[in-house]
Amino acid sequence: MTLIDGRTGLEKLGDRACWELLGAGEVGRVAVVVDGAPQIFPVNYLALERAIYFRTDEGTKLRGLVDDRRVAFEIDGVDPMRRTGWSVLVNGRAEVVTDSLLLRRLREQPLHPWAVGPKSTWVRVSPLAVSGRRIPPRRGPSDH
């Protein structure tokens, strides 16, 4: 079933579609609140069993900001030629991963941060809410 928001024309993506898109992506953005103001950080990530994981370095700005904090995580994709696109938003809580079995499993995953720092810390985003939207391809003039 396709749910279309009558006012915006946006198609609401179901939970399964959201996680398929999250599972296929490589780069997303994490937003955190710092002194009452939002900040956005692009990250390489992976989705594993309905959670989002990314790595960050000890001592970085992001490392100190996310632990035990509310975060938002977003991915999107666009098709400029068709003037359409989609986005998935995960609202959740972030925490540094300390479980050794999980850390071993994460290190076996194909996550390849593009920056060259050691990226020693894994952060998990446990979702409180996941939502997605897709813009249906624009109708041509003949459709109006």
Place this chain on the structure above:
Amino acid sequence: MTLIDGRTGLEKLGDRACWELLGAGEVGRVAVVVDGAPQIFPVNYLALERAIYFRTDEGTKLRGLVDDRRVAFEIDGVDPMRRTGWSVLVNGRAEVVTDSLLLRRLREQPLHPWAVGPKSTWVRVSPLAVSGRRIPPRRGPSDH
């Protein structure tokens, strides 16, 4: 001059490079703080005279959230084949545009929101800080 962060290996982009990237983009993400938690919204935008403008509809969630609030705005680009990418972050304050001359000028700009809602409200993000980072292309094994 190229500034490289010795720990992360990221190249810091200068102000001019940031605005060139902002001027060339079409889609960005706005982060706002709602009840202490961050939220991210993808938007079509345009950069005009060192400010960011996007449109939103009356009555939408975003419309009620941004006026006179601290926001973060982010764009990024990736080159998966070369495993490199860049990002530009604008931290600033958002306000609904009410100046009629500015509104007329904005309506003449080539901003084409992909969703079909009326998008009647223009929002301006006045930058407090602009920063950008680029990941230098990864060196090959022979470079190590």
